[in-house]
Amino acid sequence: MLLQLAIDDPAHLGVVPEVIDLVDIVEVGTPVLKRFGLASITTLRERSGGRPVLADTKTVDGGAKEAEMVFGAGASLMTVLSCASPATHAAAGRVAREYGAHVVVDTIADRRLPRRPGRFPGHCDYLALHSPTDRRLDGEDDTRHIDAVASMRALGYRVSLAGGIGPANLAAVAEAAPEIVVVGGAITRAENPRRTAEWIVSTLNGHTRGRPPSRNSPK
Numbered sequence: 001m002l003l004q005l006a007i008d009d010p011a012h013l014g015v016v017p018e019v020i021d022l023v024d025i026v027e028v029g030t031p032v033l034k035r036f037g038l039a040s041i042t043t044l045r046e047r048s049g050g051r052p053v054l055a056d057t058k059t060v061d062g063g064a065k066e067a068e069m070v071f072g073a074g075a076s077l078m079t080v081l082s083c084a085s086p087a088t089h090a091a092a093g094r095v096a097r098e099y100g101a102h103v104v105v106d107t108i109a110d111r112r113l114p115r116r117p118g119r120f121p122g123h124c125d126y127l128a129l130h131s132p133t134d135r136r137l138d139g140e141d142d143t144r145h146i147d148a149v150a151s152m153r154a155l156g157y158r159v160s161l162a163g164g165i166g167p168a169n170l171a172a173v174a175e176a177a178p179e180i181v182v183v184g185g186a187i188t189r190a191e192n193p194r195r196t197a198e199w200i201v202s203t204l205n206g207h208t209r210g211r212p213p214s215r216n217s218p219k
Ligand SMILES: O=C([C@H](O)CO)[C@H](O)[C@H](O)COP(=O)(O)O
Pocket: 006, 007, 008, 029, 030, 031, 056, 131, 132, 133, 162, 163, 164, 165, 182, 183, 184, 185, 186
């Protein structure tokens, strides 16, 4: 399993150097991309120590143009919403192939998950099962994305799992074994991001050592 660190708030950029050696993919979160534009991709590339950067564009139209922009700026992966038109998937995929880059198809806005392999024309390197932040802020305890990993993998999709992943559900996530585990707030908002990231990595690797660090643990 690969660990993808999501930076959704400019205030959390400082966490990157603290944990970068534990991380496989660095995500320029949608809010950061909207706030700082393509420069945020360059910034995170400079801090990522050569690790791939994902631009969380959540593209829904204009696939070729958005792909050109973010891959041209140095991103290695981008996200396209699963509800986008086949033409958008095909266009983003064509540009991704030209750059040797990757497309993550994000199901965050879809009520229905794909029922067959190869549902997205063009390019679907990973299918993101993503619990929306706002649903959780509304108080929903959502595990549907974790529960769906097995069926999507059975259809042949490589899965990226995102949304509210942290100490409360990490054991279930490790058991589901998606290809990519996306973690934002559980690391970036932790009292001790480094120790939390270490605990997450060891749990994902099946070598859990005790309990997750508490919010009050010393830095
Ligand atoms: O993509 C995200 C979300 O839609 C906000 O833009 C987050 O990066 C993703 O959900 C991971 O964040 P956490 O839920 O804080 O782990």
